Amino acid sequence: xxxxxxxxxxxxxxxxxxxxxxxxxxxxxxxxxxxxxxxxxxxxxxxxxxxxxxxxxxxxxxxxxxxxxxxxxxxxxxxxxxxxxxxxxxxxxxxxxxxxxxxxxxxxxxxxxxxxxxxxxxxxxxxxxxxxxxxxxxxxxxxxxxxxxxxxxxxxxxxxxxxxxxxxxxxxxxxxxxxxxxxxxxxxxxxxxxxxxxxxxxxxxxxxxxxxxxxxxxxxxxxxxxxxxxxxxxxxxxxxxxxxxxxxxxxxxxxxxxxxxxxxxxxxxxxxxxxxxxxxxxxxxxxxxxxxxxxxxxxxxxxxxxxxxxxxxxxxxxxxxxxxxxxxxxxxxxxxxxxxxxxxxxxxxxxxxxxxxxxxxxxxxxxxxxxxxxxxxxxxxxxxxxxxxxxxxxxxxxxxxxxxxxxxxxxxxxxxxxxxxxxxxxxxxxxxxxxxxxxxxxxxxxxxxxxxxxxxxxxxxxxxxxxxxxxxxxxxxxxxxxxxxxxxxxxxxxxxxxxxxxx
Numbered sequence: 001x002x003x004x005x006x007x008x009x010x011x012x013x014x015x016x017x018x019x020x021x022x023x024x025x026x027x028x029x030x031x032x033x034x035x036x037x038x039x040x041x042x043x044x045x046x047x048x049x050x051x052x053x054x055x056x057x058x059x060x061x062x063x064x065x066x067x068x069x070x071x072x073x074x075x076x077x078x079x080x081x082x083x084x085x086x087x088x089x090x091x092x093x094x095x096x097x098x099x100x101x102x103x104x105x106x107x108x109x110x111x112x113x114x115x116x117x118x119x120x121x122x123x124x125x126x127x128x129x130x131x132x133x134x135x136x137x138x139x140x141x142x143x144x145x146x147x148x149x150x151x152x153x154x155x156x157x158x159x160x161x162x163x164x165x166x167x168x169x170x171x172x173x174x175x176x177x178x179x180x181x182x183x184x185x186x187x188x189x190x191x192x193x194x195x196x197x198x199x200x201x202x203x204x205x206x207x208x209x210x211x212x213x214x215x216x217x218x219x220x221x222x223x224x225x226x227x228x229x230x231x232x233x234x235x236x237x238x239x240x241x242x243x244x245x246x247x248x249x250x251x252x253x254x255x256x257x258x259x260x261x262x263x264x265x266x267x268x269x270x271x272x273x274x275x276x277x278x279x280x281x282x283x284x285x286x287x288x289x290x291x292x293x294x295x296x297x298x299x300x301x302x303x304x305x306x307x308x309x310x311x312x313x314x315x316x317x318x319x320x321x322x323x324x325x326x327x328x329x330x331x332x333x334x335x336x337x338x339x340x341x342x343x344x345x346x347x348x349x350x351x352x353x354x355x356x357x358x359x360x361x362x363x364x365x366x367x368x369x370x371x372x373x374x375x376x377x378x379x380x381x382x383x384x385x386x387x388x389x390x391x392x393x394x395x396x397x398x399x400x401x402x403x404x405x406x407x408x409x410x411x412x413x414x415x416x417x418x419x420x421x422x423x424x425x426x427x428x429x430x431x432x433x434x435x436x437x438x439x440x441x442x443x444x445x446x447x448x449x450x451x452x453x454x455x456x457x458x459x460x461x462x463x464x465x466x467x468x469x470x471x472x473x474x475x476x477x478x479x480x481x482x483x484x485x486x487x488x489x490x491x492x493x494x495x496x497x498x499x500x501x502x503x
Contacts, residue, residue, distance in 0.1 A: 004067045005079060009281065011061050012086060016280040018052045020238030027236040027244050029112065031228045042109035049105035056093040065090060078283050081465055085282035095144045104137050108409045115408030116231055124397040127408075128375050134410040135368060135375075152369035155413035159289040160420065162467070165366055168416050171482050172359045175419070178486050179355060180389060182493065182501075186340045186352070187391070189497045193335035200324045202254040210254070210320050211247065211261040214313065218299060219452040220245075220265045221272055232405045233260040233347065235267035235296075240279045243268045254321065255337060256348055262304045266296030269452060273460030284463040289414060291468055293421025294428060295455065301351050301422065302429040303451065308443035310334035335496055342390040344399045352489055355422065356389040361404070361415040369412070424472065426484040428459070431476045 022045065029041055055061075065087050093101075111130040118127035142154035149157070153164050160168075212227060225237065230246035237244040245264035249257045270292055275284035286292045303309055307330075314330035325333070340350050346357040364381060367373045373381055382401040387393050394400030406414050432454050433439050442450055458475050472480050494501050 002068075002071065004064050004071070005083075007064050008061075008068065008083065008086060011055070011058070011064070012082065012282065013280040015052060015055050018048070018055065020242075022048055022052065023236055024238045024242075029109070030230045030232075030234070030236075031244075031246060035113075038110070038113040042106050042113075045109045046102045046106040050098060050102050053093065053096075053098055053101045056089065057098075061086075061090060062094070077465055078278065081283040081463070082281050085285075085464055089282070092145050096141060097144070100137065100140060100144070104141065104410060107133055107137060111408040111410070112405065115402070115405060119231075119398055119402045122396045122398040122402070124379050124402055127402060128378075131368075131375050131378070131407055134407065134412070138410055138412055139369070150369070152366055152413065155369070156416070157413075159411075159413050159417050160468075161288055162469075163288075163416075163420075168362065168420075169366075171423075172355075172362060172416075172419070174482060175355050175486070176359055176389070179352065179489070182490065183340065183342065183353060183356075183390070185499060185501070186493055186497050187342075189499060191497055192341075193339045193496065194332060195336045195339050195341070197324050197328055197332075198255050198336050199252055200321075201251060202321055202324065204249045204251055206320050207249055207254045207257050210317065211258050213316075214258070214304075215245075215261050215265045217446060218262070218265060218303070218448045219269050224272055225268055227261065233264055235264045235271070237271065240272050240274045240284075243271045259300055259304060259337075260347065263296045263300040266299035267292060269299070269455065270295040270460050273452075273456040275461050275463045278463070282464060287464060287466075287468050287471065288420075289417035290420035290424060291459070291471070293417045294424035295421075295459065297418075297421050297425040298428060298455070302425055303443060303448075305334075305338055305351065306440070306443060307331070307334045308440045310337065312444050312446050338492070338496060340493060340497070342392055344386070344392060344394050345403055351422070352493055353390060355419045355485075358415050358419040360385045360389060365412050365415065420480075423480060423482045423485045424468075426488045427472065427476050427478070427481060428455075430484055 025041065025045060025048070029038075033041060065083065068083050069087075107130070111134065114130050115127055118124065138155055139151045142149065142151040146154035146157060150165065156163060156165060156168070208227075212222075215227065216222060224241045225243035225245065228244065228246045229248060231248065233245075233247045235243065235245045245261065245268050247257045247260040247264065270286055274286075278284040310333050311330040314328075314333050317333070318325040318328065328336075338350065340352045342353050343349055346354070346361075349357050360382070363385070364373070364378065367381075368375070368378075379397050379401045383393050386400070406412075432451070436442070436450055436454060439451065442448070459471070462471065466474060469479065472478070490501060493499070
């Protein structure tokens, strides 16, 4: 092996190990850490972030990359990808001064604790300074790394590389113009599936056992992962052999926790299925957050909310909660879990209304960065958009502007990935059905192996060898097309609600 490339690999693997420690600390903070340790943990994370920044901006790493650029004997695609990704990351990191890196890390840690308390106490005014601080820091960061881009485009690039505000705005305007009238038509249809049996008293230990079984059934390897409880469901961990998913349980609602587990399992299967032998190198890492989200939504929406899935698991679910579901059928369960009921909480939203929750957040973030709305006006703006898009107004900020954790960590630009992921998921599923025509039959019989294998082989194991645009074209033969999502939603909900959309 080329000595310069070997040097690069050793440096990249050390950085990966340090990032793994950081991820484990972040997981611990949200799952197990005593609340009194928040200040100390913020300083620990800040110190570690400084060490990682030093490694990633080491001039010796830059010299190594320069030497590799001058050589032409590295022709393997994996080697090229590692060099390309390391070069990009090095260029980005060397443009950011260390004090700014530490400030962002420390603000993220403190912001999480502030958000949790503000959400519990319904006090937006306590969280507003966190948003203000992050806006300043993220604009400063954007000016350092992408001075040629607008600040929001620069932040979007972290999650959806190469995608602009203008491109996302165009996609979201098309979705908004189609979905708002469709939701109104559903609302005016005069029919609503019975969902009463989804509310009641569901023992949390039984919920946890059910969620764990289904997660294992669809492929989560518990010898290389674990499941816990946190305020906001997430998938984390330090390595493909240590993937950690969380959910949250409510005794009155088992659907939220169950589908959150399936969603996070989708993320986890991506991580556990990464390119074997290169797990500590950039080539094996996931592409954009939109591609990652496509995997969680693939399992949550395309698979777990299908009639075939509901048919397969209905008896198990009814036997788990016999007092609640004894008079129901697989079909009534399917309709209930897919009912369109515009609600306040994004993570509880049905798939028809979910994109509007995302569009609302994207528009607010864009306006914040452009300075067209003031932070103190966020609750009012949020509520106005909820009324305009979904016809409901949050009664308080805990159920409104304070519900998501993303801004507490400065993750501006993240939200669009959810709906871009839904578009990818529909397009991928359409292709998989063409090459695996027995897909629905496999789901109904609980045979998830062919589905997981197809995702492993076509997406997970390719890492960053292709751009998202190249990957979707390679898999589906087309560019990303939001019409797949719209067609899927129109067909599904017109069937459930007996709508004649052509009338």
